Amino acid sequence: MRVFDSNSVLAQEVSAQDCELTLGEMAEIIGSLKETPTLDQVKDWFSRILLRQRDYEPYRIFTPRKYARNLVARSAYAEILMLCWRAGQRTPIHDHGGSIGVILVCEGLLTETMFERMPQGHVRPYNTTRWGPGSVTGADVPDIHQLLNLQTGGRDMVTLHCYAPPLSVLNKYSPRSAKIARWREGYFAGGAGI
Numbered sequence: 001m002r003v004f005d006s007n008s009v010l011a012q013e014v015s016a017q018d019c020e021l022t023l024g025e026m027a028e029i030i031g032s033l034k035e036t037p038t039l040d041q042v043k044d045w046f047s048r049i050l051l052r053q054r055d056y057e058p059y060r061i062f063t064p065r066k067y068a069r070n071l072v073a074r075s076a077y078a079e080i081l082m083l084c085w086r087a088g089q090r091t092p093i094h095d096h097g098g099s100i101g102v103i104l105v106c107e108g109l110l111t112e113t114m115f116e117r118m119p120q121g122h123v124r125p126y127n128t129t130r131w132g133p134g135s136v137t138g139a140d141v142p143d144i145h146q147l148l149n150l151q152t153g154g155r156d157m158v159t160l161h162c163y164a165p166p167l168s169v170l171n172k173y174s175p176r177s178a179k180i181a182r183w184r185e186g187y188f189a190g191g192a193g194i
Contacts, residue, residue, distance in 0.1 A: 020050040023160075027073035027080060036077045036164045039138050042102040046136045046162065051106055060158060062086055067149070078164035082106075085149035085157040093123060093146045094183060097170040099163045101139040105131045108149060108157030112137060115144040121178025144173055 021029075026049055037045075053060070059070040059082035067089040072080040085108070093115055103110065110131040115123040123144055131137055139145055149157040172181040 019048065021045060021048045023049065023051060023055050023072065030073040030075050030078050030080055030162070033075050033077040039100040039102065039140050042078070042100065042162045042164060043136055043138050046102050046104045046160070049104060049160070051104070051160070053107070056082055056106065056158070056160070060084055062156065067091075072160075074166055076165070078162055079166040081161045081163075083159045083161055085159070087149055087151055087154045087156070090148040091146055092183065093144060093173045093175070095142055095144045095171045095173075096139060096163060097168060098141055099165055099167055100141060102162045103131070103137050103139075103147075104160040105133050105135045106158040106160055107133060108155055109151050110135070110137075110157060110159055111148040111150045113146045113148070115146070115173065115175075117144070117173070121180075122175055123173040124175055144171075 026045060029045065056072075059072055061068050061070050062084045064086065067083055067085040070082045070084065072082055074080075103112075112129050112131060113125050114127045114129075116126050117123055129137070147159075149155075151157065168184070170183045172183045
């Protein structure tokens with residue numbers, strides 16, 4: 001087990017670029033941060049995580065109505081959540097309210113649709129990508145997107161997310177209206193979704 005003390009997290013990251021990280025070590029990094037990490041730093045960390053289902057099983061909690069947001073680790077500068085999705089579950093069209101977001105697909109096939117704001121204020125889709133297990137993707141500020149589990153046959157999806165700084169109030173958008181709604185994110189150790 002590597003040690004991540006608060007004074008050398010970023011130095012160790014630079015010197016250990018090729019080493020794999022466990023979920024526990026990633027949680028230690030988040031807990032020892034002294035500043036908000038960049039999108040590239042988090043993408044690098046997530047590209048080096050070695051995840052086996054047995055390692056994240058305590059956070060692999062689903063709910064029938066909405067996707068579950070299960071907290072793994074949180075500090076003042078970043079948070080890690082495991083999101084568990086049943087077939088057909090999706091987020092609203094949203095931004096991250098000033099936070100960056102990085103996703104690692106653990107199980108299943110994630111569909112991500114990116115949106116752009118139109119002069120009239122509503123949003124329209126401009127790109128859709130499907131991400132398979134092991135894929136890492138990131139959303140910068142002010143990206144607007146929607147995440148979906150569109151797999152057929154009732155297949156579940158599990159994704160690991162890091163937000164920096166932790167999410168608070170997000171913005172929800174519509175392709176039919178210029179109105180921007182506020183959305184407060186929550187997370188639940190027992191899974192509850194939004």
